[in-house]
Each structure stands twice: as C-alpha cells, then as structure tokens.
Amino acid sequence: METSEQNMIYMNDAENFNDPFDCLGVWWDTSILKDISEKQGLNFSVDYLDDHMDVMFKNALTPLKITCFSSELYNLPLWGNYAESGSGFVVEYNFRELNIDSEFTKYLYPVIYREEREDISKVLKLLFEVAVKEQGEFHPLLRLLFYKNLIKHISWSYEREWRLLFLENDNHVKLPIKPTAIYITDRCNEGNEDCLKLISQKLNCDLIRLTPTRNNKSFIFTEALVQD
Template structure:
C-alpha cells in the first residue's frame, strides 16, 4: 500500500513537472510559485530522512561543527552534462537559437548552486564514489530540521531514459533563463538514477560562497573507516557539545547495515 502511494506521488510529480515546463506563462518572476507547488506534491513527511555521502576530510569536519552545507556550482560537479541544455538535429531544424543555448548554459554553470541529498544510507555505489570507498561518512538529516529560505528549491531529480529527446526537455526563451536553469538542474541522465537524489537549488548571481544552515542528526561511519577517523569524529562531537548520534556501517549477509557505535555483532565485523 505504501509502495503504491509512493508510485502515485512520483507519477503526479512528474505530470506536474511536464505541465509546468510546457506552460508559456512561466517566467523568472513567477517561477518560485511553480516550484513550491511541485514540492507540495512530493508528500514529504516530517519524519523523512535525507543523507549526504562525504569523504573524511577537513571540509566534512567543518560541516559537522558549523552545521552548514556548502552549495556547489554546477561547474564543480562530476557530470559533464550537469544542468546543460541538450539539443539534437530536430532542434536545429526547428531553428533553435544556438547562441541563446550557449548563453543559458553559461548562466547555469555560473549561477546555479546545488546541495545534493540521497534517500538511502545503504547505497553501496554512493559509499564507494562519494565517501571514498567506505572510509568516509554518511550524514543523516531529519526533514523536520529543514528550514530552507523561500528562494531555495527542494525537489527530487528526474532521470529520463534519454534526456536530449525526453518529454522533460526544456528550451528557454529570453524571459525564462533562471527558470530554465533550475529545471535543467533537476533533470539528469538515467545512468545517475542509482543516486536517488533530491536537490536543494538556489539561483544566485553573486560570486560569494553560499551555505545552507542544517544540522546533522546522525553520522553513519563507513565500514572501512579507520579507528583514528572514528576517534576524531567522537571527540569533535563531545568537544563541541553537538547533539549528533553515531552509527557504524558494516557488512551483513543481506547488505550493509548501520549499528550504534560499538554494538556491531562480532559475526558482522567484515571489512568491505
């Protein structure tokens, strides 16, 4: 029953997404109303949890202490097509303005800021790629702690089979540069669907670093993390009086699981 409700929610979200991007009424002034309406269709409950996979380094430790998350530019991401408008021969034949596309792509790369979340703390590819082969952490956040500014969009990513010819393809006009930039930041190639990603997105034309205020509720430490890394995190939490629980990931017969720190059953203590 729950699975069916979730599928219906996803279907409705995608339907509205297609409806909004095909509307000629959307412009950069009214765009936030559309994105907030989309969010209302996502059925995010107050007990929903989101996760960020992080390597063990000074930047991650700073995030823990300061309760802030850095919002990256699209040009910093590992997907070379991130947020870009993709056109094909049919678009060229229809007279799509290549110059406008180049201008919009440049605008998106410079002025869209993104923070990425996953809905799964047991995602092995994510542990491998973004938490440095299980030596980093997976930070857990409770949705009830989210208090994003109104100019921040928070929505799930859509993964069409072929982004360049999908029904989610979007070509902006001159009034929709900002709206189009956010839309394209929510569409990724199907190859990335394993990430189960939600994104916090902000359009900002300044060059200043941008952060979101958000505290971690729990830190899941990777199955291959060193004792030294664990000790550093424990001491950091204790020294700064942070209300953060700690879990340890380990391999089980059915996949990786998180246990309270120091409570992993002996038979599960297998390094990945």
C-alpha cells in the same frame, strides 16, 4: 570535517561534477529557432540564435551553487564513490523539520532520471513569445534554466539524488537544521572517528558505525552506536 562541525554544507560548482552531462539535461531542435526568429522579427540566423541559446544556458551556471543529497543511506556505490571507499562518513538530515517557507524547502528538489534529454523546443517557442516582454526575477526563461539542472541520465538513478540549488557567492552555506546522525563504517580510521565523536557531541547527534553483516545471506549492515 570542519564544515560539518560548523553545521555547514559545501555548495559546489556544476563544472566540477563527475557527470559530463550534468546540468545539460535539455535539448532543442534548431529548426524551431528559425520560426522564433521570423515570428519575433529578429532577423537573426539559426546559427546565431543557437549559439546565443547555448551561451545563455552556460552562463546560467556561473552563479549557481549545488549540493547533492541522497535518500538512500545504505547504497554501497555511493559509499564507494563519495565517502572515500567507505573510510569517510555520511551526515544525515531530516529536511521534514524545515518550515514550508524556508529557503532550503523552496530550492530542494529531487533529480529526474531520463533515458533521453528533455526536448524543450515547443516550450522554448512559447516562452520566446513573452520573453521579449518580461524581464527580471520572473522572466519565464529563468524557470527553464533552473529545471535543466535537475535532469540526469537514468544510469545515475541508483543515487536517488536530491539537489539544493542556490545563487550564492560563497561555497559554504549554514544549515537551518542540525544532523540527526553521522554514520561511519568499520573502515574509518581511529583518528577520524575520534574527531567525529567530538563533532557529534557538539551537534548533539548520534555517531553510528555500520559494519557488514558476516552471517546473513543479504548484503546488509549492522548498526551500532559509537560510545564515548
């Protein structure tokens, strides 16, 4: 709650995520590495290049911090998985308020859901043609290393996830916008609700309670503004 009170978000490390394939959404045919080695005159074995590529992709995660959002407020599995079985809370933001030049706009992307990992063999071969010539911020392989973090298996598609990806030393980042609302369910205990009331007042946003509707055939919530 302290992070929310300060209008900050927690940027996690990919290795802590619950998906074993997280940030590993691409693959390459190792045979393409032989062509790359011969064309570039590298004289390295396929195994060496494959290990080198694997290390490079893993090292690219080391400085990367990620925060995950969802465009779906009423997703029941999300409440169960990420909000302490519904006893936690959800903070809502309207990122359309951000300026096009905001760093948050530049590095906020929707997750791409696939049945299979993306084959980057041909792209990798093309990139190596210029990779030996280009260095620094605009090195072409950097774009590929960034893209791989946005691909997940289709079984996760129910999350409708967006990701904010920063190269940060700190795990906490200040948001340039304030929440539009904070949501709780009827499972939130009284102590946490009182704390969230104070936080919502400080951030000038609504605190809304979601209660399962009892007399409706649909699985829907009833929304009610939590009053002082």
